[in-house]
Amino acid sequence: xxxxxxxxxxxxxxxxxxxxxxxxxxxxxxxxxxxxxxxxxxxxxxxxxxxxxxxxxxxxxxxxxxxxxxxxxxxxxxxxxxxxxxxxxxxxxxxxxxxxxxxxxxxxxxxxxxxxxxxxxxxxxxxxxxxxxxxxxxxxxxxxxxxxxxxxxxxxxxxxxxxxxxxxxxxxxxxxxxxxxxxxxxxxxxxxxxxxxxxxxxxxxxxxxxxxxxxxxxxxxxxxxxxxxxxxxxxxxxxxxxxxxxxxxxxxxxxxxxxxxxxxxxxxxxxxxxxxxxxxxxxxxxxxxxxxxxxxxxxxxxxxxxxxxxxxxxxxxxxxxxxxxxxxxxxxxxxxxxxxxxxxxxxxxxxxxxx
Numbered sequence: 001x002x003x004x005x006x007x008x009x010x011x012x013x014x015x016x017x018x019x020x021x022x023x024x025x026x027x028x029x030x031x032x033x034x035x036x037x038x039x040x041x042x043x044x045x046x047x048x049x050x051x052x053x054x055x056x057x058x059x060x061x062x063x064x065x066x067x068x069x070x071x072x073x074x075x076x077x078x079x080x081x082x083x084x085x086x087x088x089x090x091x092x093x094x095x096x097x098x099x100x101x102x103x104x105x106x107x108x109x110x111x112x113x114x115x116x117x118x119x120x121x122x123x124x125x126x127x128x129x130x131x132x133x134x135x136x137x138x139x140x141x142x143x144x145x146x147x148x149x150x151x152x153x154x155x156x157x158x159x160x161x162x163x164x165x166x167x168x169x170x171x172x173x174x175x176x177x178x179x180x181x182x183x184x185x186x187x188x189x190x191x192x193x194x195x196x197x198x199x200x201x202x203x204x205x206x207x208x209x210x211x212x213x214x215x216x217x218x219x220x221x222x223x224x225x226x227x228x229x230x231x232x233x234x235x236x237x238x239x240x241x242x243x244x245x246x247x248x249x250x251x252x253x254x255x256x257x258x259x260x261x262x263x264x265x266x267x268x269x270x271x272x273x274x275x276x277x278x279x280x281x282x283x284x285x286x287x288x289x290x291x292x293x294x295x296x297x298x299x300x301x302x303x304x305x306x307x308x309x310x311x312x313x314x315x316x317x318x319x320x321x322x323x324x325x326x327x328x329x330x331x332x333x334x335x336x337x338x339x340x341x342x343x344x345x346x347x348x349x350x351x352x353x354x355x
Contacts, residue, residue, distance in 0.1 A: 021341050028337065029310060033059070036321065053197035058320045059313060064204040066312020067211035068273060071266035072289035073296075073304040074218065075137075075259030081235045081299030082255045084153075085145060088160040091286015092167035093137055093260055095279065097129045097267020099174055102182050102277050104128060111183045118185055122268070126210075130264035137260030138253050146249065164283070171279030179278040186272055203273045210269055214262065215305055222301070227254050235299070287328075288315070291335050297345030306346060310334075 037055050072094050079087045104125040105111070110118050140163055148156040188203035222228035230251045233241040242248050270285070271277065292311045296303025311331055318330040338346060 018342075022346065025338055025342055025346065029334065032314070032317065036317070051197060054320075056198040058317050060198060060200060060204055062313030062316035063309055064207035064273070064312070065316055066292075066309035067207045068266050068270050068308075069285070069289050069292050069312050070305045070308025071211055071214065071262045071269070072285060073292040073308045074215070074301060075262050076286075076290050077293040077296075077299055077301065077304040078231075078255050078259050080293070082231060082252055083145070083149065083238075085156050086160065086290070087140075087145075087256075087259070088157075088286070089140055089163035089167055090137070090259060090263060091284075091289065092164050092171070092282035093133050093140075094263040094267050094270075094285060094289075095171055095282025096136065096167060097133045097264040098271045098277050098281060099171060099267075100129045100132055100264075101125050101268045101271045105183065105185065105271075110185055122185065122272070126265055126268040129268050130261045133264030133267065134257045134260035137256040137263070141253060141256040146252070168279055168283065171282075175277060175279065177279060179276055182271055182275045182277055184275050188272060188275065207269055207273055210265065214265060215301075218258065218262070219301060221258075227251065231255055288331065291331065295335055295338050295345060297347040297349040299349050300345065300347050303345050303347040303349070310346075 033055070037052055040052055040055055072091065075090050075093075076087065079085055079090070105121070108121045108125070110121040113121065144159045144163055145156050148159060186202045186206065188201060188206075190202050192200050192202050192205050194200070222231060230241065230246045231254065233244065233246055234248055234251045238248050241251070270281075288311055289308065292307030293304045294307070295310065296305070296307030314331055314334060315327050318324075318327045322330070
C-alpha cells in the first residue's frame with residue numbers, strides 16, 4: 001500500500017506532463033492557421049478583401065487532399081500494427097491503382113460520356129482497381145514477406161524496398177518516366193456549392209464522400225467481424241493467437257488485402273483529384289502517407305486518419321502561401337517536431353511494443 005501511495009504522484013506528474021505536451025503540439029499545429037487568419041483579416045492589400053475566405057478554401061482543399069492521404073496511411077498502419085513491417089511497396093501499389101484507373105477510363109470511353117455513365121464508370125473502375133491492388137498486395141505478402149516472417153527485421157525491410165523498385169519499373173514500362181496529364185472527367189474544379197465565400201469543388205466532395213464511408217466500414221469491420229477480432233488478437237500476440245486457434249497467415253493476408261483495397265480506392269480518387277499519372281507518384285505520396293501514420297500514432301487507425309488530414313492541410317497551406325517547393329520541407333519539419341516531443345504520435349501508437 002505504501003509503495004502504491006508513493007508511486008501515484010509520479011504517475012500523476014507523468015500523465016500531466018504528457019497531456020501538456022500533447023496540448024502544446026496541437027497548439028503548435030493550429031498556430032499557422034491562426035496566424036494566416038489574422039494576416040488575412042488585417043491585410044492592407046487593396047486588391048483583397050479582409051475575409052477568411054482564402055484560408056477557408058485552403059482548409060477545404062487540404063481536408064480533401066488529406067482524406068486521400070489517410071486512405072493510403074491506413075494501409076501502412078494496418079500492416080505495421082499486425083507484423084511490425086514498414087511496407088515500402090504500399091505507395092507503389094497505390095501508384096498502380098492510378099494507372100489501372102486511367103487505363104480503364106480509356107477502355108470504357110468515359111471521356112465525353114453522360115453524367116450517369118461517368119458515375120457508373122468511375123464506380124466500376126474503382127472496384128476493379130481495389131480488387132487488383134488488394135490481390136497484388138496479398139501476392140507480395142505471400143511471395144516476399146511470409147517466408148521472412150521469422151527472419152531478422154532488416155530482411156523483410158530490404159525486400160519491401162525491392163518490391164517498391166520493381167513496381168516503379170512496372171510503371172515506367174507501362175507509361176514511361178515522364179508525368180502525363182489525364183482527362184478531367186468530373187470537371188474537378190467546378191463549384192459544387194458555396195457558403196459565405198467558401199467553395200466546395202467536385203473533387204473536394206468526391207474525396208470526402210468516398211473516404212469517410214470507407215474509413216467507417218474499415219473501423220466497423222475490425223471492431224465487429226470475426227476476422228477483425230483475429231487481426232486485433234494477432235497484433236497483440238501472434239503466438240497466443242495461434243494457440244487460440246486463429247490462423248495467423250490468413251489474418252496477415254487479410255490485413256494486406258484491406259490495405260490494397262484502400263490503396264486502389266485512393267488511386268482512383270487521386271486521378272480524379274490531381275488529373276496526373278506518374279510512375280514516381282507512389283513514392284512521394286507513400287512518404288506523405290507513412291508520415292501521416294507515424295505522426296498520428298503507428299498502428300492506430302484514428303491516428304492515421306488524423307495524421308492524413310493534418311498533412312493534407314499543411315501541404316495545401318504551404319502550396320498556397322509559400323509555394324510548392326516548400327511543401328515537403330514544411331510537412332517533414334512538423335513531423336520532426338511531433339516526434340521530438342511525442343515519439344508515440346499525437347494519439348498514441350498501438351503496437352506490441354507500445355502495449
